[in-house]
Amino acid sequence: MRPAADSVEGGATLPQEVDLVVIGGGIVGCSAALWAAEQGHRVALLEKGRIAGEQSSRNWGWVRRMGRARAEYPLGIESLRIWEGLSARVRRDTGFRRTGIIYTAATDREMAWLDAVERDAEGFGLAVRRLTGAQVAAHFPEAALTAAGALLTEDDGRAEPAHATAALALAAREAGAAILTGCAARSLETHAGRISGVVTERGRIGCAAVILAGGAWSRLFAGNFGLDLPQLRIRSSVLRTGPVANGPRFAIGNGEFGLRPRLDGGYTIARRGRAAVQVTPDAFRLLRLFLPGLRRNSSEITLTLDRSAWNGFFIPRRWNADAITPFERCRVLDPEPQHRQMRKAMQSVRRAFPVFDNARIAESWGGIIDVTPDAVPIIDRVRDWPGLVVATGFSGHGFGIGPAAGQLAAELATGAPPLVDPAPFRLSRFPAGVPQSGSDTASATV
Structure with missing residues (x-):
């Protein structure tokens, strides 16, 4: 059920040592890798599956500043500036257009x-x-x-998820970064209290800094070394139509649907305000943090009990560096789309725009969104793990702000001046964002 997206063939050789390892081949991770490589840093990007295999190719494709949480506006503004010149920078068409x-x-x-x-x-x-x-x-x-x-x-616009992240990854490789697909990170290594390497399924890479940009997988990976990231998974569903003549030229959002024109003449459509929180063991563990938001948005949030609940009881939460990890057992999250929600979205669009009456539904897909309690991402250095930066919890907003968010994460990891104030994205704003009691932080390999 995955949407078609440009593919990126990963490298076959694992570098022995780099300056920075980026874990996660979504738009944030690829943006971080590109920026760092352009600054002359030695970079390796690790993706357990394929580039943009999950939410970075499954989102709506909006590039907006308007309608964000106040904390995200500076990132949105900077990202739009980056998007404006991104296709020229990477020498490929990302699909970005200022169409309103x-x-x-x-x-x-x-x-x-x-x-x-x-x-x-x-x-x-x-x-x-x-x-x-x-x-x-x-x-x-x-x-x-x-x-x-x-x-x-x-001035706001849109880009093509099927093309943009792959374009960033290819440009990062051309700038010198090693792009490794089908290569899961298993654990982090430390020496003298600092990050010193990453153990992957293919071997070890020495490094001085790591960016964890694992999307919906970030909490599980971080939990293995005792970091409790307050993040849950929300299931989303999207469809695309074939070409529609004389359709709306703007991306549109209302109380029922979101709609975006595509470069191929079709439209990406989803139902707005109907997020489905997956009922998993983590949902119960984090209930205290998420409950206020669930209450405020009770009319827009539903609970979904699917296979993820069952799987959540059996997915290991701790593993050794030489063990096969959950990231190798499931390379790509590919949930079934919520067909009933898709039918309702299409019905709403057809009521509003009769031109869609005969539109063909070409494809539909599901995706898993990583969400924080306040729906604002975490982009921060981890105090107890010097050299580690976390960039996760983008709450469905990551595609549009991805270029600036990735750059910010890379700036924090390399010590460069940040392009925006990172304070609103601190992990410490959540009481759960501290090492779990009893975690083995003294081990050299965790």
Whole structure:
């Protein structure tokens, strides 16, 4: 059920020593590897499966600043700047286009949300335009879109998940980074209290710094050496249509669906506000941290009891460096899409845009999103593991802010001045983000 994405053939040779190891071949990890390699650092990127095999190829493809948590606005602004020149930088088309994004509102609650988004956007100096219901209708003359108002950012845009991350990985390799696919990281090594290497399924790589950008897998990997990352998994579903003539040119979000034009003439569509939290043992372990958010968003969040709950009881949470790990037993998370949600999303789109009445559904897929209690990522040095930087928990926002987030993580790992203030992304904002009691942090190989 995975979407088609550009492939990247990994290298066959494991380097003996580098300056920086990046764990995770999603957009954040590939962005970090590219930036660090461009600065002259020796870099190895480890991906247990394939580049962009999980959420980096399964997301909506929006590149937005508007509508973010306030903490994310600086990253969103910097990322849009990077996206603007990214295709030229990597010498490949990432699919980025400044085509504008519109959020529409039909209820009082949605209008209040638009008010808050407008205040935040204007506070960061973004050019946003408020539209009345009549102006929304004028933007979409062939639509039957119900809207009391809307917010438009014409500078925001979109890119193609099927192409962008692979383009970054290939450019990182051309800049000197070793890109290793089908090569899971098993554990970290330390010497004299600092990161000194990474043990992989193919052998050891010596290094001075590590970035953990493992997405939905980050919590499991970190737990093996006693770091309790507050992160849960949310299941999402997306579909794409074949080409649709005379469809909307803007990416659109409302209370029912999200829609994005694609370079191939089709559209990426998903149902908004219907996140499915996977009921797993971790969901119970982290309930105290996540409960306030679950209560606030109870109308938009559902619980899903699927095979992940059963698997969660049997996945090892500790392993030795010479043992086969969960990352080797499951190379790519590829959940079944929620077909009922996809049907509802398509029905909503067809009601709003009759031009989709005969649109062909070309493909649908599921994905697993890594979510923090406040839906803001963790991008931080780990105090008790000098040399380790964590970049995870992007909560469904990672594709758009990925280029800046990866650069920030690489700056923290290499000691360069950060492009934005990293304080809002500190792990210490969560009480669970400390080593678990009884963890063996004295071991040289953990």
